[in-house]
Amino acid sequence: MNTWEAEKSKEMGFRVIVLWLLILVPTSSIVFAKECIKTKVSNCKECIQAGPDCAWCKKANFTSAGEPDSARCDTMQALAERGCEETDIENPGSIELSRDRLQLGSNIQLIPRRINLRLRPGQTGEFVVKFKRAEGYPVDLYYLMDLSFSMNDDLENVKGLGDKLLTALNSFTKSAHIGFGSFVDKTVLPFVSTHPEQLKNPCPDKTISCQPPFAFKHVLNLTGNGESFKEHVGNQYISGNLDSPEGGLDAMMQVAVCGDKIGWRNNTRLLVYATDDGFHIAGDGKLAAILTPNDGECHLDDNVYKRNAEFDYPSVGQLAQMLSKNNIQVVFAVTSSVFKTYKDLSDLIPKSVVGTLSHDSNNVVALIEKAYQDLSSEVILDHGVSPDFLEILYDSNCTKGKLNQPKGTCSDVKINEEISFKVKVTAKKCVPDQSFSIRALGFTDQVAVSITTVCDCSCDDPPMPGACNSSGTIMCGICSCNPGYVGKNCECKTGGRTSHELEQNCRKDNSSAVCSGAGECICDQCVCHTNEDPAKKIYGRYCQCDNWNCEMFNGMVCGGNGECDCSTCKCFSGYEGSACQCKISTDSCRNSRGSICSGRGTCECNKCTCKGGYIPPFCEKCPGCPSQCPRFGPCVECYIQQGDKTSGNCSHVCPGVTAEKVEQITEQTFCKEKDSDNCWMQYVLYENDGEDKHTITYTLKRECPEAPNFIAIVGGTIGGVLLIGLILLLIWKFITEVKDRKEYQRFEKERQQATWKGDINPIFTTATTTVKNPHFDDEEE
Structure with a gap:
């Protein structure tokens, strides 16, 4: 069996198990029981704020003497079981929902139009919103074009686009309007050149006539006249800037927030953004010393954004919010070189798509047709930004729907197809009346939702003469006392004291709860609560004691061998222990x-x-432990120094010690300590019954070390130093001799290897020519 088959087998087995569980387990057992957590509840208002499942019993005399008013707060089922009639149960704010009765049609795509909810804190209100995609819904399309120099060839194609666009739009809508605007970048350095000549003609090719740079220019209001589009766009010509990114986000912000000047109608709104380059984002304005954040307001003057040098570029999140707020869907028609950049931007802007624009924009009509179909077939239900104390979730009932999502989403919705969303709204706490709108992004219809949180009771108590000791009135079953009276039945006069002062006598200390949280303070005295089990009692001046919160043994309080008294076990005769668990x-x-x-x-x-x-x-105290021996060393030394004398007294250093002198220590374990003369003493230590009582057996014999032989020590030290010095000298002499011999041998070797030339000195060479003086010849003769 391969991996896929194994996984499939496991999945089928799991489904079979789940199916059998659904068959065998009764449906009623799956329903979770309701719960009311009533912490510090003293009246009806606090009860209904404690949780959505809490109800209040306003029946008179529902609680018994000593029982707190918090017993009136519980689930409806629990109160009914305790005898509270349904007419006496106050459970306000159960989900109340009102809606209009509109029907889906050609002009209505989202119903209902209004929802009113009344909710308890923590309660979830649910209602269904339906959507039906209408056929031929009117469309407004605004063409926003980048007029930087690189878009020169694209502009020529866009100039003849009017009739084609209207024809394409009218093929799937009853009414279509088109408008036109253009952008370049902020008109300051370093985005554009501020040189006078460059401002007149910013294009790099001076043979082409260019218009001065601008941030955003609104050219044509939305209109159904294709000839007007041709005329106005035909009068446009290219411009230029310095850097590659353009000021497109600035232009989109103005198109989104200047609705009256653009001419947006209350129908589907498309913004086609055409460019071949990237965009500047918030923070880039700092390059031109523009530090003021974009304010998201309309600043068109004569249809030109002239205050572009005052405000920074908008952030992507700010722009996305404004586009969503004004129901504008964006089609990014961009070249392939920047497709990835605008795909990432589209992921951050709801209801936007990206299409690849040809190099001269000749495919823009087909691109817009496809983008419109993609945008219209996706339905995203959103409520904008809601307060933290409201939780709003959607369950989408469609082919690809998801549950418990912050937005409701359905894809591939066909024309005239009806889909629905379950909206779940939870108010986490009591708040003033709230309202929000649910919209299908890109469509104009919306659902107005108003929420009222019910946080108080409106009890209609019948008049009861003499109730509350004639010193108060009944409100939701409990007494509301007149000034000067306090107590459960207004039975106590305050005597000018405040309720806080009266409660102080019911507190064990300033930090503790009133009557330890187990009773009520009535007339500055604690009346402890009673328990359903008569065997269990709460008592004490501050209700701080009970007879069951004691240590357990063998599953019984005080082991069944004693009584629990204020958290302490009092054992019966013959037993002892903290839980009376031991026989004496x-x-x-x-x-x-x-x-x-x-x-x-x-x-x-x-x-x-x-x-x-x-x-x-x-x-x-540490039996057999040698650590006790040093403590008694001074005591033993005192007795040894005293020797055989009987008149001495060592009690000042031997408190609680009984000393006994022996001739010899025979025990195997004994103490051995040094005295003040550095002699070893031997003694045996015994512990006696009682605290800090000991018996010491000692001997007078001591082991003292002999005095050192100073002459031998000094002589030996000097002799050793001399011997070491002589040895070191001999070693040095030996090393030196060896080194000298090696040097001499190396010298002899080099001398023998030297070559000496044997030629005769020319000064002593015998003459080669002999000349005789004739004058001497005669004389010789």
């Missing part, structure tokens, strides 16, 4: 000497509970 016995608490807990604790539940510093099982 001391067998496991006695030490070898028969003393209970060594006199240093109490035996509870046959176990020692030791005093501070002592440990179980018999409350000894």
Whole structure:
């Protein structure tokens, strides 16, 4: 079995299980029980604000003596079970819904037109909104074109667009109007050149005549006259700017908010935005020192946006809000190079689409036809921005509908197809009357919803003579006392004291609740609440005690072996423990000497509970622990120094100690500490019964160290230093000798390898020519 088959098998198995559960489980068991959480409820008004399921019983004498008025607040079922008649139950604000009775038709696409809701806080009101896409609904189309230099060839095609656009629009609508506007960018540096020559002709090609730059120019009001469109658009010519992004968002904002000057009618509104480049966004105005945020107001003067240098570009969110508010759907007709940029922008603007414009805009009519069909077939129900205390959700009843969404959405809605949305409105708290409108984005019809939160009771109590001790009147079943009287039945005179002062006597301390939250303060005294179970009682000066909130053992209060008294168990004879869980016995608490807990604790539940510093099982202070030995060292030294004398007294350093001298220590475990002479002492420490009582067995023998031989130490130290110095000197001499020998050997080796030239010095060379002096020849003869 492959992965797909395995997943399919699991899904089928899950469906079978769910089906069997639906068959076997009764429908009534699936319904969740209603609940009323009544915290600090004292009257009808507070009760109905506690939750949508809370109701109030206004029946006289419904509560018994000592029972709080909060008992009147509960679910309708619980109050009825306790004997409150339906006519005595106050449950205001159950969902009340009123609507008009309009029908869907050619001129009405969204019904109802008005909804009135009366809701309790936390209650959800539901109603159904229906939508039917009408055939031939009137359309207004405003063509907003980028007239920067790169759109020169596009302008020529748009000039002859009037009749084609009207013909295309009239093919699917009864009435079509078209208008025209254009934009470039803000008329300040660095967006456009402010050089006088550049302002006259901003185009880079000076052979082409260009008009001065402008931010936005409204050229033609929406009209059904195609010839008028040709005439006005035909008079337009190109302009130019410096940077690539254009001021398109500025222009779209003016088109959206200047409805009267544009000529928008109360029908479907389309804005076609044609460009081949990107756009400036909020914050870019800082490049020109424009710091004032866009105010979202109309600033057309003679159909030109002349205050563009005063306000920054609008943000995308601000523009989307204004387009949605004015029911304008946007068709971004852009070139392929910036398609991705405007697709991302379209995702942030509801009811907008993006189409790819050819290089000369010759496909714009087909693009608009397709965009209109796409926009009209998508229905998005929205209510705008609602207060935080209102939750508004939609369940879409259509092919691709989703549940519990912040907006209702249906796609691929055909002409004359009827769809519906369930709208769920929840008021989270009591608020003044609220209203909001639900609109299908891009369509003019809307549903006006008004909400009233019901946060008070309107009880109609019959007159009861003598009620409230003739010192008050009945309101919703409880007494509203006259000035000077307080109490459940107005039985207490205040004597000039305020109710707060009277309540102070019913508080255990300033921070505690009145009567510990378990009673009522009547005439500055606590009257504790009664319990449905007569075995359970609340008592005490401040109703701070009861007879059931005690420690449990074996599932019973005080183990069934005692009585609970103000959160403490009082055990019967023969039992003990915090929950009376133990029979009284001391067998496991006695030490070898028969003393209970060594006199240093109490035996509870046959176990020692030791005093501070002592440990179980018999409350000894660290038995066998050497850490106790140093504490008694000075005491033992005192007895050793005293020796055999009997007149000495060591009690000042040995409180609670009994000392015994022995000849020799025989125990295996003993203390060994040094005295003030640095000698070792040996003694045995025993704990006696009682707190801080000990017996010490010691011996007079001490182990003292011999005095050091200073001559040997000094002589040995000096001899050692000399020996180490001699050794270091010999090592140094050895290393030096080895190094010198190596250097000499290297010198001899280099000398032997040197080559000496053997030629005879020319000064001592024998003459090669011999000349005889003739004068000497005669003499020789």
